[in-house]
Amino acid sequence: GENVEQHPSTLSVQEGDSAVIKCTYSDSASNYFPWYKQELGKRPQLIIDIRSNVGEKKDQRIAVTLNKTAKHFSLHITETQPEDSAVYFCAASRARNQFYFGTGTSLTVIP
Amino acid sequence: SQTIHQWPATLVQPVGSPLSLECTVEGTSNPNLYWYRQAAGRGLQLLFYSIGIGQISSEVPQNLSASRPQDRQFILSSKKLLLSDSGFYLCAIVRGSKNTEAFFGQGTRLTVV
Numbered sequence: 001g002e003n004v005e006q007h008p009s010t011l012s013v014q015e016g017d018s019a020v021i022k023c024t025y026s027d028s029a030s031n032y033f034p035w036y037k038q039e040l041g042k043r044p045q046l047i048i049d050i051r052s053n054v055g056e057k058k059d060q061r062i063a064v065t066l067n068k069t070a071k072h073f074s075l076h077i078t079e080t081q082p083e084d085s086a087v088y089f090c091a092a093s094r095a096r097n098q099f100y101f102g103t104g105t106s107l108t109v110i111p
Numbered sequence: 112s113q114t115i116h117q118w119p120a121t122l123v124q125p126v127g128s129p130l131s132l133e134c135t136v137e138g139t140s141n142p143n144l145y146w147y148r149q150a151a152g153r154g155l156q157l158l159f160y161s162i163g164i165g166q167i168s169s170e171v172p173q174n175l176s177a178s179r180p181q182d183r184q185f186i187l188s189s190k191k192l193l194l195s196d197s198g199f200y201l202c203a204i205v206r207g208s209k210n211t212e213a214f215f216g217q218g219t220r221l222t223v224v
Contacts, residue, residue: 043217
């Protein structure tokens with residue numbers, strides 16, 4: 001099966017700075033890469049995604065990049081705010097039936 | 112719109128006791144259903160998925176089992192819980208116009224003592 005690795009496991013940034021989370025995957029057939037945000041005690045929720053035919057996607061302060069050759073993708077959050085503090089998960093999917101998640105990154109934005 | 116009901120929200124069970132967690136889905140028919148476990152330091156681990164009634168695929172060999180007795184009902188069970196079964200259990204479906212969003216229920220936090 002697919003193996004998704006995610007780094008770092010914890011990340012602290014000052015408010016206003018940028019945060020970058022990186023993931024790698026093993027299955028070259030994976031073609032869909034979503035990112036989820038999980039606030040404390042709540043369920044993970046989709047925040048942005050990217051497909052294999054696109055190299056970069058942006059939504060306001062959040063952007064994702066994908067390098068299919070190297071099998072890695074990244075989440076970039078600019079101008080971080082305290083409400084960005086949460087656990088972020090990357091995932092890889094190829095069949096739309098199965099999602100394989102990374103181990104999560106706990107992001108803390110320091111006011 | 113689709114909704115997922117999971118219960119109970121929290122559960123404390125002794126080692127060796129049985130387990131039954133239930134997930135029901137509304138607003139969709141014939142959904143793909145998933146059980147994930149979130150344990151400390153291990154992210155979201157896919158345990159089981161089902162593409163139809165009575166059809167269960169297991170991703171990780173373990174002390175747990177799953178069943179799908181009805182189209183929109185997914186049950187996670189164990190005959191004898193282990194300490195390592197503690198975690199946050201999430202039921203999920205795939206939704207969206209392109210069936211690409213993994214949508215989660217509110218989860219059940221299980222503590223085995």
